[in-house]
Amino acid sequence: MRFTDSVVRHRPSRLFVFLAGFFVANALVAELIGVKIFALEDTLGLEPWNFNLFGETGALQFSAGVLLWPVVFVVTDLLNEYYGERGVRLLSYFTVVLIGYAFLVIFFAIQLEPATWWRAGAQVQGVPDNQAAFRVTFGQGLFIIVGSLAAFLIAQLTDVFVFHRIRARTGDRWLWLRATGSTVVSQLVDSFVVLYVAFRLGPELFGGVTEPWPWSRLLAVGTVQYVFKFLMAVGLTPVIYLGHALIDRYLGIKRPGVT
Template sequence: MAKPVANQLTGRLIDVIRHRPSRLFILLAGFFVANAIVAELIGVKIFALEDTLGLSPWDFNLFGESGALQFSAGVLLWPFVFVITDLLNEYYGERGVRFLSYLTVGLILYVFAMIYAAISLNPADWWVSQSVANGVPDSQAAFAVTFGQGMFIIVGSVTAFLLAQLTDVFIFQRIKRRTGEKWLWLRATGSTLVSQVVDSFVVLYLAFKLGPEIVGGLIEPWPWSRLLAVATVQYVFKFAMAIIMTPAIYLAHDWIDRYLGPDVAADMKATARSAE
């Protein structure tokens, strides 16, 4: 009896893989989760945009703060996050985005738990000094500094990510229910511009304002002027990228509609729009 049951389960799995809406969800979900985790890992690096592009420093002045355009390396993934989030909103609705958002937060926390466990392992003596010739005198210290982000940065990051995603899907679906299939650019870009206000400000507030104030004395809390200046610069960058990536949204929608077939695509969009 066991063999027929096993064959039946295998057959169902194959059917799921062959089922194009399911396969599309797996593809989008994989990129969604991967982007979020990679952004967390590379986000500790701050780069100078003008130097990277070979331009003279802008030296902006906002809220009494001045400086060059400097961003977390995590913004490299932002264009992909923008497109994937829109596609998930469009074809799988609030339930799909909420499910993936909660799952991603759980996986990010799991990743950092494993990283902290790895940091706590006693390193081999030869490994600590293996990169001295390359300018890294202590590989253990470099590993800990690179991957061991402060706890409030992690909390701020995952909180901002979750709030931004839930805000994005809420705004997206409300716009879509009012406009139907018209004005794709409005629901895609509009929801993003609102949600990224949350993302840009919440993560900095929790990580560099509230967190240090709670800890007390270990890290100097950012003044409001710096927090608002940095958050505004990052938001303007995301705003510009959302506008630039709008044509990619149309191209991705066109490809998916052809991949799924017009009837299946239309049914999925209608279900995503009507589902609570």
């Protein structure tokens, strides 16, 4: 049997490829769609909440990327469960490299001189300049990219650390505790690191198109985004059990039910 055949037919190897592909795809798409800010109340047809936190008021507005990050953390927990710390760390580092590579390619794509017909080709759809739309949509600010990548990597390493510290104390019991517990801690890190780097540290050190955010705004926006991610993490806990059961069946693992 050829080496490639042994890898493809080896179920744990195939499973890692599937999970890794889904993990990378969701992380990359979350980064790309993160430039869009959506209004949660308007999307759901609700009246604006107009929260008041740390002296800041506002509606529930989020980066579209928050819709996929909970999925990334669910996959992270499944990878943690079956492939351990080394597997998740390797994939996390590799994903950061791939996301950085994607932004580099996008940067060069923005610099390409557009064809005249393409630049004006979407006027019938109300877009007067395709090139400007392309640049605004994909040309995220440098510190938003740096902050997002830093938040992703630190959050992933935090998730791995917390997951395995809980597992070391509880063994195979209480899957919900190590899965949800590691996620809510790592998402707390993720929610504030990206805002701090992108909207306070970066503008303070190097300047930018906007003034550095005051701490009140950073804490208010970060808290609102974290509450959303927290609720999503808790709501997705049953998915962890479903994924656990499906993977055990796929790998042929027979063991007592995990509580």
